Amino acid sequence: MKEKKVKKDIRSWLDERSGLSVVFHFLREKKIPQHKHSLWYYTGSAILLFFGIQVITGFMLVFYYNPTLEEANSSVARIMTEIPLGWIIRSVHSWSASFMIAFVFIHLLSIWITKAYRKPRELTWMSGVFLLVLSLLFGFTGYLLPWDDLSLSATKVGTDIPRSIPVVGAWVTQFLRGGEDVTGDTLTRFFGFHVCILPIFLFALLAVHVYLVQKQGMSLPLDLESKEEKVNELPFWPNFVYREMIVWLVLIGVLFTVSIFFPASLEKAADLMAPAPEGIKPEWYFLFLFQMLKIFPSKILFMNGDTLVVLLILLGGIAFFFLPLIDNKPTERKGKIITVIAYLFIIYAVGMSVWSLL
Amino acid sequence: MKLRHSLFTRRQFLNGLLGGWLGAFAVSFLYPVLKFIFPPTREPDEVILPFADFQDMEPNTVKNFAWGNKPGILKRNNDGSYTAFVGVCTHLDCNVTYLPDQRKFYCACHEGWYDENGIHMAGPPPRPLRRLNLSIEGENLIIKREGVE
Numbered sequence: 001m002k003e004k005k006v007k008k009d010i011r012s013w014l015d016e017r018s019g020l021s022v023v024f025h026f027l028r029e030k031k032i033p034q035h036k037h038s039l040w041y042y043t044g045s046a047i048l049l050f051f052g053i054q055v056i057t058g059f060m061l062v063f064y065y066n067p068t069l070e071e072a073n074s075s076v077a078r079i080m081t082e083i084p085l086g087w088i089i090r091s092v093h094s095w096s097a098s099f100m101i102a103f104v105f106i107h108l109l110s111i112w113i114t115k116a117y118r119k120p121r122e123l124t125w126m127s128g129v130f131l132l133v134l135s136l137l138f139g140f141t142g143y144l145l146p147w148d149d150l151s152l153s154a155t156k157v158g159t160d161i162p163r164s165i166p167v168v169g170a171w172v173t174q175f176l177r178g179g180e181d182v183t184g185d186t187l188t189r190f191f192g193f194h195v196c197i198l199p200i201f202l203f204a205l206l207a208v209h210v211y212l213v214q215k216q217g218m219s220l221p222l223d224l225e226s227k228e229e230k231v232n233e234l235p236f237w238p239n240f241v242y243r244e245m246i247v248w249l250v251l252i253g254v255l256f257t258v259s260i261f262f263p264a265s266l267e268k269a270a271d272l273m274a275p276a277p278e279g280i281k282p283e284w285y286f287l288f289l290f291q292m293l294k295i296f297p298s299k300i301l302f303m304n305g306d307t308l309v310v311l312l313i314l315l316g317g318i319a320f321f322f323l324p325l326i327d328n329k330p331t332e333r334k335g336k337i338i339t340v341i342a343y344l345f346i347i348y349a350v351g352m353s354v355w356s357l358l
Numbered sequence: 359m360k361l362r363h364s365l366f367t368r369r370q371f372l373n374g375l376l377g378g379w380l381g382a383f384a385v386s387f388l389y390p391v392l393k394f395i396f397p398p399t400r401e402p403d404e405v406i407l408p409f410a411d412f413q414d415m416e417p418n419t420v421k422n423f424a425w426g427n428k429p430g431i432l433k434r435n436n437d438g439s440y441t442a443f444v445g446v447c448t449h450l451d452c453n454v455t456y457l458p459d460q461r462k463f464y465c466a467c468h469e470g471w472y473d474e475n476g477i478h479m480a481g482p483p484p485r486p487l488r489r490l491n492l493s494i495e496g497e498n499l500i501i502k503r504e505g506v507e
Contacts, residue, residue: 153452157467160451171396179399181427182451273422273429275445275455276466293450294468298484305482306450 026214030236037221040110043103044213045244046251050100051206053255054138057093058195065145067191069184072147073269080266087263088256094264095255097139101285104135112323112342115330116219122324124212127205129321134202139283141194147187148267153276155190156182157293158286164307165314183272222331281356288349289313291356402426404502409494412440418474420456423501429453430490430501431463433474442490442501443476449483463487 015021032041064083066075079086108128111117117125144155159182162172178185224231234240282290289309296305303311319326327338360367366374407423415421415434422445423430431445433456443463447454452467462479463472471480476487491502 153467156452157450174396179397179427180401181399183399183427185397272427273424274453275429276447276452278466280452280467290468293482296482298449298478298482304484306484 027237028235030214030217031233032236032240033218033220033224034232034234035221035224037110037114040107040114041218041240042244042247043107043110046103046247047100047107049248049251050096050103050255051202053096054093054100055199057089057096060089061093062195065191067145067188069147069187072145072187073266076146076266080264088259091259091263092255095259095262097142098284099251099255101135101139104132105285108132109342109346111219113339114219114221115327115335115339117324118219118327118330119324121212121216121219124209124216125324126321127209127212129317130205131202131209133317134198134205136285138194138198138202139285141190141198143283144187144190145194146266147270149270149274149277150267150280152182152270152272153280154282154286155186156276157290158282159186161293161306161310164304164310181272226331284353287356288352291352294356399427401428401503403506404500405430407499407501409497409499412499418458418461420458425490425501431456432492432499432501435474440492440499441475442492444488444490446488447483448478448485448487449481454487 032038061079064075064079064086066072076090079090081087111125111128140155140158144151159173159176162176163169165172174180176186176189177183178189220231234243281287292309292312293306296309298305300308323338327335329335402425405423405425412421412432412434415432417434417436417438420431420433423432425444429445431443431454433441433443435441445454446452447465447467447470449465449468449470452465454463454465454470454472456462457464461474463474463476464470465481465483469481470478470483472483472487473479476489478484478486489504491504491506493500493502
């Protein structure tokens with residue numbers, strides 16, 4: 001009895017000063033609609049799960065990693081061979097990155113196809129596109145840090161791509177590389193991006209994104225929204241959270257299984273003067289871009305092939321960012337065409353990626 | 359409030375003054391930030407190498423040297439002369455390799471091909487490999503950027 005009173009006193013003391021009871025009240029009242037597309041509601045928290053794992057394993061790796069030309073590769077080798085359980089930590093970090101990006105794609109495609117970005121959720125989508133870009137930048141900068149042959153070539157190509165952007169391209173390349181060429185400075189700079197600059201932006205945008213999702217509530221599929229009858233709902237707390245936890249446990253199980261049976265590899269240290277190794281490949285989420293750069297001829301009309309690829313990607317990205325404003329009549333013919341484009345885009349990206357592996 | 363012959367009100371004047379001051383303040387901070395972010399890395403004007411290291415090269419072979427942060431490639435041609443290239447693909451900056459049996463330069467990143475003179479012949483490269491000027495003075499091999507006297 002007395003214990004209960006102490007708890008209540010602490011709670012009211014905190015609430016008087018923080019006003020947090022508003023948040024708890026909101027979460028207790030929050031409802032999740034139940035329908036045939038409800039499964040997609042779980043993808044957002046799956047991304048959060050993998051991001052959380054990235055943060056924790058990232059903190060751990062920083063304890064031993066050394067972001068310099070001389071030490072980077074050997075410090076990763078030390079993590080893999082000498083530090084107790086270091087190989088698991090690094091494998092989990094590497095695999096969890098892939099899982100996170102995979103779920104970012106699933107999350108995004110589900111929203112694209114169910115058109116959940118339609119009014120009033122345009123800003124949620126736009127903040128999400130920024131989060132996608134940040135996730136890809138995390139992957140790109142992290143890929144260099146082991147400083148082996150593969151990661152060096154991937155970084156040389158990746159940082160040279162922006163050079164084709166009109167006007168600012170050369171500056172972007174120099175900014176990313178910390179000079180004209182990829183050197184030890186690039187490595188140190190990428191480490192700074194990866195562990196300091198990108199996380200700050202990601203946390204800030206994530207806060208905006210999650211706030212907007214709470215503010216708008218869960219989106220309903222188009223066909224349900226127009227119906228009169230009431231949709232079944234599930235309380236967010238505790239019913240939905242418990243279900244999410246089941247999903248999390250399964251995902252953690254899969255993550256650790258692949259991390260242990262297919263641990264992250266480490267090639268020999270990169271040599272700035274050595275030729276690019278045979279069969280270089282970027283991470284799987286850049287394969288479609290890699291294949292485009294490979295198959296575009298050196299000259300198309302009056303442009304370099306790679307300039308055209310970069311301009312296409314840039315224009316595609318801008319259209320993608322403004323998609324909710326372009327797709328402003330989701331139930332009409334235009335909206336249906338945009339859904340078909342979504343499926344074509346998936347087929348194209350998967351097709352190009354598979355082709356690059358052949 | 360606006361004086362009779364004035365072009366703008368007192369508020370507009372003060373806002374302009376304050377805004378201009380803020381703008382100048384921001385620029386005075388941004389300029390050093392930008393200067394700091396872009397380090398002064400210039401390609402070397404010339405590299406001097408001991409000719410003795412390259413004298414005994416067989417025809418149709420290459421040796422690498424450091425051209426700043428990039429690999430330079432010195433190739434001995436069939437007639438015994440030498441050619442120096444910057445060993446970096448003109449497509450997306452990967453380091454190239456020379457395949458003597460095919461007499462071609464090759465970039466593994468996106469399968470770019472150059473002939474033995476560094477002229478792009480297949481794949482995505484848009485331009486020939488960059489050449490460097492080369493002269494032998496006494497015991498030294500002097501490699502210069504094109505256009506440097």
